[in-house]
Amino acid sequence: MTDENLRVILDSIESHGETKAELEQAIAILKNENVALQITIQGLKRELEMKDLDLKNFAEDFDDDKDLLKEMIINQRREIKEKDEQLELLRDIGEKLSNDLENVILNKESEYNLSDIPGIGPKIEQKLTEIGINTAYDLMDAETEQLVSVLPGIGIKSVKKWKRFLMNRDKQIRSQYGAEQ
Numbered sequence: 334m335t336d337e338n339l340r341v342i343l344d345s346i347e348s349h350g351e352t353k354a355e356l357e358q359a360i361a362i363l364k365n366e367n368v369a370l371q372i373t374i375q376g377l378k379r380e381l382e383m384k385d386l387d388l389k390n391f392a393e394d395f396d397d398d399k400d401l402l403k404e405m406i407i408n409q410r411r412e413i414k415e416k417d418e419q420l421e422l423l424r425d426i427g428e429k430l431s432n433d434l435e436n437v438i439l440n441k442e443s444e445y446n447l448s449d450i451p452g453i454g455p456k457i458e459q460k461l462t463e464i465g466i467n468t469a470y471d472l473m474d475a476e477t478e479q480l481v482s483v484l485p486g487i488g489i490k491s492v493k494k495w496k497r498f499l500m501n502r503d504k505q506i507r508s509q510y511g512a513e514q
Contacts, residue, residue, distance in 0.1 A: 446458070447461055447462075447466070447467075447468075447469065447472065450469070450472075450495050450498055450499065451494075451495075451498060452491055452494060452495060453495065457484065457487065460483070460484055461484075464483050466480075469499050469502070472495060472496070472499060473496060473499050473500075473503075477489060477492045477493060477496070480492045
């Protein structure tokens with residue numbers, strides 16, 4: 334407060350008939366209130382500084398946590414991708430084993446000779462063996478037109494009849510071993 338402001342206050346008080354003691358008491362009260370307000374302001378400033386510090390710490394912790402979470406997600410995605418690749422390999426292996434087992438069941442363990450197929454005698458069996466068809470499975474995989482072209486005197490009707498016979502036999506074996514049809 335300036336001296337001028339103090340004089341204005343003193344003059345207004347004198348005009349109201351207050352005593353000097355009352356004025357001093359009022360001034361002392363105002364000074365105490367001023368000190369209390371300054372202490373409150375300082376406390377609020379400290380609280381703001383603490384909150385600001387807390388916010389800075391929170392922001393730093395948040396950035397650290399964000400980076401950690403990002404790294405964890407990247408690692409999990411990589412692990413999932415690796416597991417998916419392993420799973421795909423296992424599926425491929427399982428499918429191959431299943432096919433191999435099916436071939437063993439259908440062709441090897443059945444001990445079924447080509448000459449056991451109605452319409453195939455020893456001469457036709459020999460001609461089939463000469464062109465690389467040694468099992469019923471080989472015969473099933475061979476193209477009908479190719480067989481007709483390399484087996485003189487054998488028509489499409491005969492080859493289709495052999496394949497139909499093998500498909501029926503295949504169904505019987507599958508049902509016997511519980512394989513899908």
